[in-house]
Amino acid sequence: MDGLEVLPVRGIGDVTAGDDLAALITTNAPWLRDGDVLVVTSKIVSKAEGRLVEVPADGPEREEARERALAAETRRVVARRGPTAIVQTHHGFVMAAAGIDASNVDKTHLVLLPADPDASAHALYDALLQRGLRVGVIVSDTMGRAWRNGLTDVALGAAGIEPFRDHRGEIDPYGNELQLTQMAVIDELAAAGELVKGKCDQVPVAVVRGYPGAGTARGAGAVALLRDAASDMFSLGTAEAHAAGLRDAATLPDVAAGTAPAASEAIARALATAAGLLAEGTAVETTPGGLRCSPPDVTAAGLMRFGAQVHSLRAALAAEGLSSTITYDGSTALVTIFAA
Amino acid sequence: MDGLEVLPVRGIGDVTAGDDLAALITTNAPWLRDGDVLVVTSKIVSKAEGRLVEVPADGPEREEARERALAAETRRVVARRGPTAIVQTHHGFVMAAAGIDASNVDKTHLVLLPADPDASAHALYDALLQRGLRVGVIVSDTMGRAWRNGLTDVALGAAGIEPFRDHRGEIDPYGNELQLTQMAVIDELAAAGELVKGKCDQVPVAVVRGYPGAGTARGAGAVALLRDAASDMFSLGTAEAHAAGLRDAATLPDVAAGTAPAASEAIARALATAAGLLAEGTAVETTPGGLRCSPPDVTAAGLMRFGAQVHSLRAALAAEGLSSTITYDGSTALVTIFAA
Structure with a gap:
């Protein structure tokens, strides 16, 4: 056989x-x-x-x-x-x-x-x-x-x-x-x-x-x-990759990885992730290259809290594969977003 | 045979x-x-x-x-x-x-x-x-x-x-x-x-x-x-877990997961991750329960930037398995750290 x-x-x-x-x-x-x-x-x-x-x-x-x-x-x-x-x-x-x-x-x-x-x-x-x-x-x-x-x-x-x-x-x-x-x-x-x-x-x-x-x-x-x-x-491993994601959120570069414009659906997903985090009254306005954000409260604490929230938003963008840079203009944060 | x-x-x-x-x-x-x-x-x-x-x-x-x-x-x-x-x-x-x-x-x-x-x-x-x-x-x-x-x-x-x-x-x-x-x-x-x-x-x-x-x-x-x-x-998958880490950094809870004190070595590792990010002149002082951080620049932009950096530090702590809460006191941020 x-x-x-x-x-x-x-x-x-x-x-x-x-x-x-x-x-x-x-x-x-x-x-x-x-x-x-x-x-x-x-x-x-x-x-x-x-x-x-x-x-x-x-x-x-x-x-x-x-x-x-x-x-x-x-x-x-x-x-x-x-x-x-x-x-x-x-x-x-x-x-x-x-x-x-x-x-x-x-x-x-x-x-x-x-x-x-x-x-x-x-x-x-x-x-x-x-x-x-x-x-x-x-x-x-x-x-x-x-x-x-x-x-x-x-x-x-x-x-x-x-x-x-x-x-x-x-x-x-x-x-x-x-x-x-x-x-x-x-x-x-x-x-x-x-x-x-x-x-x-x-x-x-x-x-x-x-x-x-x-x-x-x-x-x-x-x-x-x-x-x-x-x-x-x-x-x-999952734990190692998850920790790497947290570390990368801590060390988001100030220089964007890409130059191509980001897809608006990906930005919308990131905004949905971050939605619950932004203090009530925070203004988030879509601009041609990204987002313009302003805090509801311009006390020292309000500005620090707002800075943290905008960083959270950048981490949420990174989770969608988008890179971003940030500039400050008065008490407004301008987030420029790129497809990474 | x-x-x-x-x-x-x-x-x-x-x-x-x-x-x-x-x-x-x-x-x-x-x-x-x-x-x-x-x-x-x-x-x-x-x-x-x-x-x-x-x-x-x-x-x-x-x-x-x-x-x-x-x-x-x-x-x-x-x-x-x-x-x-x-x-x-x-x-x-x-x-x-x-x-x-x-x-x-x-x-x-x-x-x-x-x-x-x-x-x-x-x-x-x-x-x-x-x-x-x-x-x-x-x-x-x-x-x-x-x-x-x-x-x-x-x-x-x-x-x-x-x-x-x-x-x-x-x-x-x-x-x-x-x-x-x-x-x-x-x-x-x-x-x-x-x-x-x-x-x-x-x-x-x-x-x-x-x-x-x-x-x-x-x-x-x-x-x-x-x-x-x-x-x-x-x-x-590695990409999925990494993105989850970024998302978790975006949505760091304001309530700590644990109550046990954090190991100082883990805090030191997180500080090392975040070291290059903190603006020159930022004061980081170890307190019994965590860290007291103060910005070098108390303009609106300086405070927003500092808020983002303290959030980065919290993400770096999370990467070491530590949870944290934050409170603001004047222009000082108090980060309380727990073993998660």
Whole structure:
């Protein structure tokens, strides 16, 4: 029957720096054959490549060393809550703790991710090719997801297998052209492999047999799965982005970002946001380039309060994507508004 | 050899409202046996359950009908960019377009997700049990991920299989206790199943054979994979959360949220944010409950500008999680600060 087999590779045992993974795998899986996909846990790749950092076995020094390792592996922090830090690594992966792991290693070391998991996958692909085996190689690791509990294995690196199966442009039986259907098959293969691994059973490699096309071309690598910044709608945690909005409101620039005139609907939405804030009797008049505002009360307190309210209005404009500048004329504030 | 098989179920063909999925599946997979896991594409579940909405085949009316269907299936919008809407459905799933799909259905219908995918899985589990088969059932669908390109299949519903394999508390070969290692195995099984399905090949069901424990207990359902709001660090898109921060800065309440005194480090961070904004000569004096600020210039313009700057300072305090109130005394602003 057509279909896939997912097979554990047992007996690999402990891996240390300098070990030959191709030799270890072929020795323990002599049944490996062309077209198979190897799903190799990144941890043994890291160990073979010596991607370990020494840390104290316990105490506050251990925690400090772990924090240093995290900082070194982090390109930027995405979100933080209590002890959990979601970061983007230098590779571009967004994951908890930069993938640094203290399990399946002695207590005086932490395991980092491979420096270049696609390169690791290619090196193993080449080493197996030299042994006459034409297989796909996936370097996998365990990650959380933004909106789903529990972890799944995904691909950090890949060689000898295309990262996507692309259904775009195919026509379904009803004549509809399929859209937005690029399947991240190397992640699905990594997940399938995980099902026959165990976290403590020392089954760091699985083989998926029967997946079409594996081993025939080098492929674009798992790097193709990294979402670029321009299409990332979740580059910051909600709390972090919200705080950034508050900070940006505190530091509204006095120079406008744009020069194009603002859409009147956006200005109207901002005025609606700010409507309840303006003191009764505040005059807000629409001018060609923005708004002319005057306070109902020109005492010192009234002017300070009015100044705060006009700043609120500018923050509300910024929330609608509009930039603004302000000038004062007597006791009148002139807000000039631009599409940012 | 131990391991898994992932097998396609071919021949199911078109499914329409009222079809008996258990009959269709057992007819086309007479080889099904106890302990197998069925991975059933949600689309055929929806079709069998009549979860379709009628829409015009084309034109702007089609787009309007699709928007109405999306609104009806949406609990809340998480993020929007151009035509892409990431929403949380009434079930709690966070996904693009609420999972509404126009593929593999005639042009006058859209397919909604099953109303209760766990219930759908349980119904199929029960129907198969009545036929003497004790299997796991997963209702799967295709989803995107926040930070990775491409889609993978995950579980919307499950019965007869535990959603997680929990490694917490296990001891690895080095004596480390494993932590944070709840594997979302029903998502991994859904992903494995997808590898033998095709989007247009009408292989809507896959069978995973050899997964331990399947079919023996009803399980907690895929609902266990829904992250609750309290632990959701990405409840809004970055742009949406940032705009909410700006709006909140515009609408800082005049009544403090808390009563506890604020930490002086947080106040210092806010002052650092606002430092460059305050006009030269502005006096900022720390008082027991907050800050006393006085402007260098008590002209009308100077007072309005100062009022805006004090509001900026309050926004900077809010960014540090502090709430504040303001009172005016002559030409002095008293900012009282609380831990929010």
